[in-house]
Amino acid sequence: MTPGLDVEQRRDLLPALEPERRVTDWGRSERIEGLLDRTLYDFLYHVWFRCEVEGIENIPSEGGALLVSNHSGALPPDAAMIAKAIMEEHSTPRPLHLTVEHFFKGYPGFSMLVPKIGGVAAHPANAQRLLQDEQQLVLVFPEGRKGTEKLYKDRYRLRRFGRGGFVRTAMRAGVPIVPIALVGAEEAMPVFAQINVLQKLTGLIYAPVSPLVYLPAKFRIRFLEPVPTHEMGEDAHEDRGLVQTVAQDIRADIQEELFDMVGKRESVWFG
Amino acid sequence: MRVLLTGLSTYWGGRLAQELETDDDVDAIIGIDRTPPKVALERTEFVQVADAHSLISRIVEGAQIDTVIDTRLVVDSTVTTPRRAHENNVVGTMNILAACSGADSPVRRFVFKSSALYYGAEQDDPAFFSEEMERPHPPRTRIESDIVEAESLVGDFAQACPNVKVCVLRFANGLGGGLRTSYTRLLRLPAIPAILGFDPRMQFIDEDDIVGLLQHAARSDIEGVYNGAADGVLVLSEIADLLGKPLVPVLPPWGTELAAAALARAGLVIPEETLRHLRFGRGLDNRKLKATGYRLRYTTREAALRMAEALRVEPIKRANQEPYRYEREVEDFLRYSPSVRAKERREPKLQNVARGERRELPAGN
Numbered sequence A: 001m002t003p004g005l006d007v008e009q010r011r012d013l014l015p016a017l018e019p020e021r022r023v024t025d026w027g028r029s030e031r032i033e034g035l036l037d038r039t040l041y042d043f044l045y046h047v048w049f050r051c052e053v054e055g056i057e058n059i060p061s062e063g064g065a066l067l068v069s070n071h072s073g074a075l076p077p078d079a080a081m082i083a084k085a086i087m088e089e090h091s092t093p094r095p096l097h098l099t100v101e102h103f104f105k106g107y108p109g110f111s112m113l114v115p116k117i118g119g120v121a122a123h124p125a126n127a128q129r130l131l132q133d134e135q136q137l138v139l140v141f142p143e144g145r146k147g148t149e150k151l152y153k154d155r156y157r158l159r160r161f162g163r164g165g166f167v168r169t170a171m172r173a174g175v176p177i178v179p180i181a182l183v184g185a186e187e188a189m190p191v192f193a194q195i196n197v198l199q200k201l202t203g204l205i206y207a208p209v210s211p212l213v214y215l216p217a218k219f220r221i222r223f224l225e226p227v228p229t230h231e232m233g234e235d236a237h238e239d240r241g242l243v244q245t246v247a248q249d250i251r252a253d254i255q256e257e258l259f260d261m262v263g264k265r266e267s268v269w270f271g
Numbered sequence B: 001m002r003v004l005l006t007g008l009s010t011y012w013g014g015r016l017a018q019e020l021e022t023d024d025d026v027d028a029i030i031g032i033d034r035t036p037p038k039v040a041l042e043r044t045e046f047v048q049v050a051d052a053h054s055l056i057s058r059i060v061e062g063a064q065i066d067t068v069i070d071t072r073l074v075v076d077s078t079v080t081t082p083r084r085a086h087e088n089n090v091v092g093t094m095n096i097l098a099a100c101s102g103a104d105s106p107v108r109r110f111v112f113k114s115s116a117l118y119y120g121a122e123q124d125d126p127a128f129f130s131e132e133m134e135r136p137h138p139p140r141t142r143i144e145s146d147i148v149e150a151e152s153l154v155g156d157f158a159q160a161c162p163n164v165k166v167c168v169l170r171f172a173n174g175l176g177g178g179l180r181t182s183y184t185r186l187l188r189l190p191a192i193p194a195i196l197g198f199d200p201r202m203q204f205i206d207e208d209d210i211v212g213l214l215q216h217a218a219r220s221d222i223e224g225v226y227n228g229a230a231d232g233v234l235v236l237s238e239i240a241d242l243l244g245k246p247l248v249p250v251l252p253p254w255g256t257e258l259a260a261a262a263l264a265r266a267g268l269v270i271p272e273e274t275l276r277h278l279r280f281g282r283g284l285d286n287r288k289l290k291a292t293g294y295r296l297r298y299t300t301r302e303a304a305l306r307m308a309e310a311l312r313v314e315p316i317k318r319a320n321q322e323p324y325r326y327e328r329e330v331e332d333f334l335r336y337s338p339s340v341r342a343k344e345r346r347e348p349k350l351q352n353v354a355r356g357e358r359r360e361l362p363a364g365n
Helices: A007-012 A030-048 A078-089 A110-116 A124-133 A145-149 A165-173 A196-202 A240-264 B011-021 B053-062 B082-100 B142-160 B182-188 B207-219 B236-243 B256-265 B272-280 B287-291 B300-319 B328-336
Strands: A052-054 A065-069 A096-100 A119-121 A137-140 A177-183 A220-223 B002-006 B028-033 B045-048 B067-070 B109-115 B165-171 B173-175 B192-195 B204-206 B224-228 B247-251
Touching: A007 A124, A007 B287, A030 A078, A030 A110, A052 A078, A065 A078, A065 A124, A065 A165, A065 A240, A078 A096, A078 A137, A078 A177, A078 A220, A096 A124, A110 A119, A119 A124, A124 A137, A124 A165, A165 A177, A165 A240, A177 A240, A220 A240, B002 B011, B002 B053, B011 B028, B011 B207, B028 B053, B045 B328, B053 B082, B067 B082, B067 B207, B082 B109, B082 B142, B109 B142, B109 B207, B142 B165, B165 B207, B173 B182, B173 B207, B173 B300, B182 B192, B182 B272, B182 B300, B192 B236, B192 B272, B204 B207, B204 B300, B207 B224, B224 B287, B236 B247, B236 B300, B247 B256, B256 B272
Parallel strands: A052 A220, A065 A137, A065 A177, A096 A119, A096 A137, B002 B028, B002 B067, B028 B045, B067 B109, B109 B165, B165 B224, B173 B204, B192 B247
Antiparallel strands: A177 A220
């Protein structure tokens, strides 16, 4: 966050790119991402989930933006599909950074892999640097763990959107919020129950009972109109009332779109 | 500028003194430490003194010191016992600060060499620490709590003495052929130990940049806390690659401390703070420092490459190099005896020494 420096300075003083490097300063590896993309994401996106995208133009071609989506599935494929959609469909393909829980940094294996494929710990300072200084796209799931924990019977019913922290982050960084409604992930790997004992034993965030492979549900990703949080004033992020109102509005918008999309869907598998 | 340099016999103290000697604006360099210096010095005067505050304050008063550079902080828990480290880091800092305070003290500038250990290494850290951030949890190792305590003493001093410009530099781990820290020792091993399932993000700083930065802090009038780290945060596997060494995950993710204790028995000491670093890594935001106009010479990647170069030539170099030994009699003779020709004499006063020129020691010294 580096107070004392203005935005221009903070951008100018960012470390220069070293082309010989294999990972970015965030620990992201193009090599591993590319490998995963060619072997898995490409197949999932085009063949398995047959993703259909609407409103891709709502993602800005330049500058930072905070993407907010619903979240679900035991091993959620939604983030990868949203990232892939931006790379495939957008006129200027851009990388997407995904905020993840601090848990991943502390668990062996995940700690190695998650940053390499674009995961960044959900710390306000990280989001601020990515959005404002580096002007990147950041995806956040405000439901967090509560989204992936929820059972199949609760599908497409949004959980609480945290404490509105994501709105505050966007306001402080001066970037718009792009809400996303995604249908299909709930059926791709539904969670039927949670085994608490197993969760305790493994130290993982949850231990769900679910299919071991993704089911071929039809994916629809709808990017909604950007919410201009950056136009709400310098100190908007300190206005708790405003932050909560905006957070609730965004949640309601996504929920409404989800009902609309599920309503129009004739088949879980064929759309 | 009249400089008092504490910790003259540390690697940093010695290098910095050599660097300051070539600086025409520096009229006097007084170095203090408990043990004699380990490098050849031209006009630096060495006073062997522990950190007793009354003695230091007499030196400060007597030599009319205006700039104090404190490089004495122990940031590596393997160099001494925890009790001694605490004594040096907390009580020692207190004494030095006491010697610099007082209404009629000539000191106007205080530079404090601290460490990024101040931030620790935790699971819920931000990816880049900036100077105003505090660590998310209280210190977990003794060396870390020492550093936090020492810095708070320096902070109190800065508030109490507004006429002294205080600059604190929090350095990332140093890399370089001349450095002997528990970290460079790990990187010198034929294979680099790692914790299974972790590939931490790490940031280093080249040894030359540490010296350059300390000098910059002493010469400019920057105030406050600055992160001293090179550009670029690398992952451990990348660093191992640059050094041309394999990375071996010998430490298990669970029970790491036990495994480390077993390794220590076998002769490979990995201190607690390094274990945490090997697990979670650390990144620093160096933009505040860069905004002061200091240009870092090397990025983390370049520092690692330089280290690799140094390691390659080291075995060849070591064979024909004798270690320097400090002999007080000889040094005093060369500095003060009328028999020594003026040209050769290493007077503590400023001489007409061209910038960057370094005269070799006479043979047999």
